[in-house]
Every structure is written in C-alpha cells, then in structure tokens.
Amino acid sequence: MRNGDHSTRLHKLLPKQVNIVEVGARDGLQNEKMVPLDVKVALIDKLSQTGLCYIETGAFVSPKRIPQMADSAEVFEAINRKPNITYSALTPNLRGLEDAIQAGADEVAVFTSASETFSQNNIHCSINESLKRFEPVIALAASENIKVRGYLSCVADCPYEGPTQPAQVASIAKAMSDLGCYQVSLGDTIGTGTPLRIARMIESVSHLLPAHNLAVHFHDTYGQALANIFQALQMGINTIDSSVAGLGGCPYAPGASGNVATEDVLYLCEGLGINTGVNLEEVVRTAHYIAKILGKAPNSKVARSQTPS
Amino acid sequence: MRNGDHSTRLHKLLPKQVNIVEVGARDGLQNEKMVPLDVKVALIDKLSQTGLCYIETGAFVSPKRIPQMADSAEVFEAINRKPNITYSALTPNLRGLEDAIQAGADEVAVFTSASETFSQNNIHCSINESLKRFEPVIALAASENIKVRGYLSCVADCPYEGPTQPAQVASIAKAMSDLGCYQVSLGDTIGTGTPLRIARMIESVSHLLPAHNLAVHFHDTYGQALANIFQALQMGINTIDSSVAGLGGCPYAPGASGNVATEDVLYLCEGLGINTGVNLEEVVRTAHYIAKILGKAPNSKVARSQTPS
Numbered sequence: 001m002r003n004g005d006h007s008t009r010l011h012k013l014l015p016k017q018v019n020i021v022e023v024g025a026r027d028g029l030q031n032e033k034m035v036p037l038d039v040k041v042a043l044i045d046k047l048s049q050t051g052l053c054y055i056e057t058g059a060f061v062s063p064k065r066i067p068q069m070a071d072s073a074e075v076f077e078a079i080n081r082k083p084n085i086t087y088s089a090l091t092p093n094l095r096g097l098e099d100a101i102q103a104g105a106d107e108v109a110v111f112t113s114a115s116e117t118f119s120q121n122n123i124h125c126s127i128n129e130s131l132k133r134f135e136p137v138i139a140l141a142a143s144e145n146i147k148v149r150g151y152l153s154c155v156a157d158c159p160y161e162g163p164t165q166p167a168q169v170a171s172i173a174k175a176m177s178d179l180g181c182y183q184v185s186l187g188d189t190i191g192t193g194t195p196l197r198i199a200r201m202i203e204s205v206s207h208l209l210p211a212h213n214l215a216v217h218f219h220d221t222y223g224q225a226l227a228n229i230f231q232a233l234q235m236g237i238n239t240i241d242s243s244v245a246g247l248g249g250c251p252y253a254p255g256a257s258g259n260v261a262t263e264d265v266l267y268l269c270e271g272l273g274i275n276t277g278v279n280l281e282e283v284v285r286t287a288h289y290i291a292k293i294l295g296k297a298p299n300s301k302v303a304r305s306q307t308p309s
Numbered sequence: 310m311r312n313g314d315h316s317t318r319l320h321k322l323l324p325k326q327v328n329i330v331e332v333g334a335r336d337g338l339q340n341e342k343m344v345p346l347d348v349k350v351a352l353i354d355k356l357s358q359t360g361l362c363y364i365e366t367g368a369f370v371s372p373k374r375i376p377q378m379a380d381s382a383e384v385f386e387a388i389n390r391k392p393n394i395t396y397s398a399l400t401p402n403l404r405g406l407e408d409a410i411q412a413g414a415d416e417v418a419v420f421t422s423a424s425e426t427f428s429q430n431n432i433h434c435s436i437n438e439s440l441k442r443f444e445p446v447i448a449l450a451a452s453e454n455i456k457v458r459g460y461l462s463c464v465a466d467c468p469y470e471g472p473t474q475p476a477q478v479a480s481i482a483k484a485m486s487d488l489g490c491y492q493v494s495l496g497d498t499i500g501t502g503t504p505l506r507i508a509r510m511i512e513s514v515s516h517l518l519p520a521h522n523l524a525v526h527f528h529d530t531y532g533q534a535l536a537n538i539f540q541a542l543q544m545g546i547n548t549i550d551s552s553v554a555g556l557g558g559c560p561y562a563p564g565a566s567g568n569v570a571t572e573d574v575l576y577l578c579e580g581l582g583i584n585t586g587v588n589l590e591e592v593v594r595t596a597h598y599i600a601k602i603l604g605k606a607p608n609s610k611v612a613r614s615q616t617p618s
Contacts (some may be wrong), residue, residue, distance in 0.1 A: 006544055007508040014505070191614075194580020195539055196323070199316040223573040223610030224580065226532055227539040230504055235315055257610050264532040271503025271533065301532030301566050305500075 001007070013234040017275045019054065021185070021215060021241045022047055025075075026056040026090060028247025030068045031258055032294055037071050043076045043290050047244060048082045050282040052262075057087040057105070060096035076103035088149065093124070097137050101144055108141055110134050110181065111151035113171045113217060119190075122153070131175055138180040150181030151217065155201055156193030163197075166204030174208040183213055185241055188228065190208070191221030191257070195231040202235050209224030211236030218260050219298075220246060225260035226268050240265055243285035246299025261300030263287055311388055324547040326584045330373075330494070330524060330555050331356055331439065331571060334384075335365040335399060335601070337556025339377045340567055341603055346380050350387045356553060357391045359591040361571075366396040366414070369405035380510075397458065401432070406446050410453055410520060414511045419443050419490065420460035423466030427498075431462070440484055447489040459490030460526065464510055465502030475513030483517040492522055494550055497537065500530030500566070500575035504540040511544050520545030528570050534569035535577050542581070549574055554596035556609025570609030572596055 025044050029035060047055050053145050057079065058072025062203030072089060080089060089105035091097040091282055112130040113119040119127045134150075141148045154161075155169045173184045186205065188198070198216075205214060216232045216239075218225040242265045266280045280302070287303040297304055328361050334353050338344060344352075349367075360602045366388065367381025369464050390396060398414035400406040422428040428436045443459075450457045450553040463470075464478045482493045495514065497507070507525075514523060525548075527534040538549055551574045557567030564567060575589045589611070596612040606613055 007505060007512055010505055010508055010540075059576070192580075194577055195315060196319055196581050199319055203316055213476075220610060221614050222576050223535055223570070224577060227535045227577060230536040230539065231319075257613070261532070267531050268503055268533060268536060272505050301529060305530050 006201065009300065010234065011273075014272055014275060015233060015236075015238040017238065018233070018269050019239045020052060020262060020265065020276055020278055021054045021056065021239060021257060022052045022244060023056045023217075023241050024244035024247040024262065026059055026069070028243040028245075028259060029143075030059065030066055031248040031251065032068070034068055035293060037074050037078065039290075039293055040071070040075050043244075043286065044079045044087075046286040046289060048080065048085055048284075050286065051276075051278040052283075053084060053277065054086045054088065056109070057089060058103070059090035060099040060103070061090065061092055064309060072184070073099060076105065078305070081257075092142065093133055094136050097140055101146065107147045107149060108137075109149040109151055109185075110137055110176075111153065112172065112176070113153040113158075114164045115154040115161050116171050117125045118154045118158045119158040121160065127172060131172075131179060134179050142180065147182050150176035150184045150302040151170045152176065152184055152188055153189040154199055155186045156188045159190050160222045166201040168206050169201055170204040170289045173205050173214070175206055177209050178212060183215055183239065184209065185215040185239075187217040188219055188225075191219035191224065193218065193228055194224050195227050198228045199231050199264055202232060202237065205236065212238065215239035215241055217241035220257045220260045220264075223257075226264055229265060230268065231258065232274075233274070244283055245303060249291065257299050261287070261298065261303065263298075263300045263302035312313055314489040319543065320582075322543040323581055324542060324545075324583060325328065326547065327578050328366065328548045329361055329571060329585055330363045330548060330550045331361045331553060332365045332526070332550050332568060333552035333554065335368055335378070336502060336550075337554075337568060338554040339368065339375055340557040343377055344602060346383050346387065347383050348599075348602055349380070352595065353384065353388045353396075353555075355591075356593040356597060357389065357394055359595065360582040360585075360587040361592075362586065363395045363397065363455055365418070366398060367412070368399035369408040369412070370399065371429065371606070374448070382412045385414065389585040400446060401460070402442060403445050403449065406449055408409060410455065414455070416456045416458060417446075418494075419446055419485075420462065421481065421485070422462040422467075423481050424470050425474045426469040427463045427467045430469065436481060440481075440488060443485070443488050451489065455511040456490055456491050459485040459493045460496055461485065461493055461584075462496040462579065465497045465506055466499055468499050473510075475510040477501045478510055478512040479517050482514050486518050486522060492524055492548065493518065494524040494526045494527040494548075497528055497534075500528035500533065502527065502537055503533050504536050507537045508540050508544065511541060511546065515544065521547065524548035524550055526550035529566040529569045532566075535573055538569065538574060539577065539581075542583070552576055553592055554600045554612060556599065566608050569613065570596070570607065572607070572609045572611035576611045586616075
C-alpha cells in the first residue's frame with residue numbers, strides 16, 4: 001500500500017459519532033476508597049452537565065461484598081436527573097434488578113466473564129450458570145421496558161488463565177445477545193490487550209454479532225487502552241466505556257491505572273474528528289474535583305496537563 | 310471492508326523489528342531537575358544492560374542555557390561502553406560537535422523546528438538559518454565518519470502558531486536529509502497530535518523521503534503517543550524515540566508527561582509481535598531506579614503496574 005492511501009482509508013473507516021458510556025461513578029468508585037453519598041451525587045450531577053448521555057450511576061449488589069455501592073438507591077434518589085441522559089445500574093440478579101427498578105434506573109447491566117476461572121473467582125459460578133441467572137433478570141427487565149446491557153470480562157487475558165481465545169469471547173457474547181442484551185461491552189479487565197490481539201478478538205465477535213451491538217471497555221493498566229480503542233474505532237465499534245479521571249484501580253496490580261480516562265478518550269475522538277457531544281473542559285474540571293476528594297492526581301494525561309481553575 | 314480482513318492486513322503492515330532510540334538520559338534529564346554525574350553514569354550503564362542499541366548520552370550545548378547537560382563530557386568518559394551500542398550526543402553547532410568528537414560520541418544529532426516561531430523562540434534563529442548552521446557541522450562529522458541524525462520539532466502543532474502544515478514538515482525534513490542527516494526524527498513536541506493527523510503528516514513526508522529514513526519522537530502529554538506510534542508503525546516507520554520512565558516533562562504544561570515511556574512502547578511492540586531486542590523487565594527496573602532518585606513515580610503505566618523488586 002502506498003502511504004498516500006493510509007489517511008484516506010483511515011478517515012473512511014472511523015465513525016462520525018461515538019457514544020461514551022461513563023462508568024466512573026460505578027465501575028470507577030467501586031474500586032476506590034469509600035466516598036460519601038453527597039460526593040457521589042455531586043459527581044454525577046457534574047457529569048450530567050458535560051454532555052454525556054449515558055452515566056452508570058450505581059450497582060445493586062451485596063453491600064457486604066461491595067460496600068462502596070451500598071447507597072446506590074440513595075444516589076438515584078438524590079441526583080438531579082436530566083431527561084436526555086440514561087442513568088443505569090449494575091444488577092447481578094433478580095433482587096438487584098428489583099432494587100434498581102424501585103430506584104428508577106433507566107437501564108441495567110448484567111455481567112459475566114469469558115474466562116471460566118475468573119467467573120468462579122469473581123462471581124462464584126460457572127459461565128453457563130451466570131448466563132442462566134440472566135434469564136429471569138432479562139425477562140423482568142423486558143416486562144418493565146428496561147433495556148439490559150451485558151458486560152463480558154477478560155476478553156484479552158484472564159489473570160488466572162492467561163490468554164482468552166477470541167472464539168470463546170465470541171461465543172459468550174453471542175449467548176448474551178441471544179438472551180436479550182442489546183449491547184455487549186467487551187472488557188479487557190486487566191489491560192494487557194494490545195491492538196493486534198484486540199483486532200483479532202473483535203473480528204471473531206463480529207462474525208457472530210454486528211459491531212453496532214458491541215462496546216469496548218478497556219483498562220489502561222499498561223497504557224494500551226487508547227491504541228486499542230483507536231483500532232476498535234476502525235472496526236465499526238462506536239460505543240466506548242470510560243471513566244472520568246480514570247477512576248477505578250486494578251485489583252491485580254496495586255497502584256496501577258484502571259479504566260481508561262474519559263478525558264483521554266475524548267481528546268482522541270476530537271483529534272480524529274469524531275463527534276462525542278461531550279465537553280472535554282467540563283469533564284477535566286470534574287476529573288480534578290473527584291481526584292482531589294480521593295486525595296490523588298487524576299489518572300488521565302489530559303487532566304494532568306491542565307491545572308484546575 | 311469485512312472485519313475479517315482487518316487483523317490480516319494489520320499484521321502485514323506492521324514491521325517485524327523496531328529500533329528504539331533511548332533518549333531518557335539526554336532529552337529526558339535535560340527537562341528534569343539536576344542529577345549528579347554518578348547517577349547519569351549509573352542510568353546509562355543500566356540502560357546498556359537492557360538490550361538497547363542506541364542511547365542518547367548527552368548534549369554539547371551552552372551550560373548556561375542547559376545546566377543539566379554541562380557534564381556530558383564527563384558522562385561519556387565515565388560510562389562503561391558496550392561495543393554494539395551507539396552512544397550519541399546532541400550538537401547544535403560546530404563547537405558542540407568538536408566537543409562531542411573529543412568526548413568520543415559515536416553519532417551526533419542536530420535539531421530544528423517545523424515552526425518558524427518555535428525556531429525563533431527555541432534556538433533564536435530562523436529555520437533557514439538553522440539549516441545553514443548544519444552545513445559545517447555535517448561536513449566535519451562526515452570527515453570524522455560520524456553519522457548525523459536530525460530532530461525536527463513541532464511536526465503536529467506549535468505552542469505559538471498552532472497546527473503545522475504537513476507539507477511544511479515534509480519540506481524541512483527533506484532539506485535536513487539533503488544536507489546529510491541519515492535519519493530525521495519527527496517530533497510531536499507538545500504531544501497534541503492524534504493518529505489521523507499524524508498519518509497525514511507522515512504521508513506528506515513519505516512523498517519526499519523513504520519511511521526507513523524517518524523516526525518518530527512523540528510526547529505523551531495528552532496520552533496519545535502510543536496510538537500515534539501504532540499508526541506510524543503501520544506506515545513503514547521502524548525507529549521509535551522513547552525515554553525510560555517517561556523522563557522529561559513538557560515546558561508548556563507543567564506537571565504533564567513528557568516523552569513517551571520506553572516501557573510502554575516495548576509493551577506495545579511485544580504485544581504486536583514486533584521484535585525490539587530489549588528486555589522490558591530490565592527497563593522497568595531502570596525506570597524505578599531513576600524515578601526514585603528524582604523523587605517521583607515513573608511516568609509510565611507499565612512501570613507503575615509493577616512494584617519494584
């Protein structure tokens with residue numbers, strides 16, 4: 001290929017518009033030290049002013065296992081909701097879903113893993129058992145007109161098993177879709193993926209599911225997330241999960257980065273000419289707000305490059 | 310394009326082998342607080358044990374302007390040189406080159422900018438004047454059988470002028486090559502480049518110079534460096550400048566990251582199946598060594614993910 005063709009081809013492959021799923025207040029804060037209710041509410045209210053259209057707001061999970069999310073009902077109650085924003089909740093089971101409905105969640109998410117050992121260690125059942133548990137959750141959600149999103153973890157590697165086979169990722173993503181998940185978010189949980197392996201994984205999944213039913217959820221533990229997102233964007237993926245200030249560590253590598261930072265993703269998209277509808281400056285300001293409360297610098301190169309005003 | 314073709318095409322485009330130009334001890338330390346001679350020597354000696362084949366070792370510049378590099382002759386004198394490694398020096402002028410020859414530098418580098426205003430502010434002359442100054446430097450280097458590398462800054466944006474035109478980058482890179490630089494290192498000095506703009510810039514330069522005569526020198530100020538490198542690798546570039554521990558800040562954004570970290574580049578290359586000949590673990594260990602002396606964490610996600618042993 002002549003080099004003259006690269007940028008033209010690239011420009012054609014990239015989407016015009018990308019949806020950002022902001023997971024900082026849930027997936028992020030669930031892996032940070034406890035913050036008080038009013039901080040969570042302030043964080044979500046600030047995020048609601050940035051142009052973000054999808055904000056993961058809480059999780060209805062065991063407060064013993066995840067005390068950081070114990071006040072999710074109060075969070076849903078106290079936030080200042082904007083009508084064009086989807087405020088979602090993680091719901092591992094029927095009881096969680098009932099609580100989420102009670103709290104007024106707009107959407108819910110279920111989760112499983114592409115790795116059998118990770119599933120056993122993380123949610124204490126096999127992958128197949130976890131899929132079985134989705135059935136009543138999705139049925140009740142459907143009866144309430146609540147859309148269900150699916151998280152699939154370990155799509156590149158598992159901390160226990162090593163590399164995950166792309167065909168395995170594809171097969172479980174397809175099963176989640178068949179059960180009723182309108183979108184499957186492909187999670188590189190430990191951030192070890194690099195773009196060629198990510199491309200092979202997305203290709204494998206794309207044989208069974210259309211790219212517009214997929215999202216990517218990449219952790220930046222080894223700094224590879226933006227390169228991986230850049231590759232995914234060229235393959236028809238146009239929904240990106242990210243976390244303001246890069247909230248959320250990595251339980252398998254203490255001190256390491258967690259979710260890719262929303263600010264860094266927005267900077268990439270803006271540079272690529274992709275519309276996100278989100279105001280980067282406002283997200284940077286929100287990143288500094290929450291990082292200050294957590295007593296650390298934002299885990300985002302974009303936010304660190306800008307002194308808070 | 311069917312998604313099934315992406316990874317095959319990508320695999321074909323990527324090089325099998327990449328050369329890392331380690332700039333931490335010069336471009337890095339020049340933008341950090343002063344470290345003593347013995348630390349510089351220990352740093353370079355540790356880098357010499359990692360498999361790196363090219364180590365920028367010092368600069369023969371005005372000690373008033375850049376006091377961090379004032380002891381470069383002593384550094385060259387004290388390091389434990391390995392025969393297969395190129396130890397290079399930055400030499401802005403004939404006097405610098407004479408000092409570099411005296412010190413025994415294997416190669417030298419000259420530098421200019423693709424931005425007229427940056428050139429005026431940074432090296433106090435026009436771009437054309439800076440090119441004129443290369444002539445006697447390159448002539449003397451040639452007579453001593455010393456190869457000359459060229460640095461070209463502001464290839465994406467200038468902190469004073471904004472976006473740099475790709476054609477301008479191409480024209481100056483070509484002039485540097487015509488004057489005798491065997492390789493031109495394309496520097497995104499303020500780290501604002503994103504992959505589509507970088508692709509257009511490399512395309513423009515590739516019309517005038519073969520990709521194997523180019524290197525990329527990307528700063529990670531906004532977290533975009535690896536995505537940009539990933540794009541450059543697909544366009545025939547196989548020399549990457551990087552800095553252990555991400556040494557070197559950004560004078561235009563205090564607190565921000567500087568050079569892309571060698572560790573992060575190595576992790577990307579390993580994941581892409583590209584041989585670098587460099588031992589990542591050893592580089593991570595070296596990153597923790599120098600970061601500790603500088604009293605901060607390594608500016609590298611890979612190094613931060615790993616507790617020093």
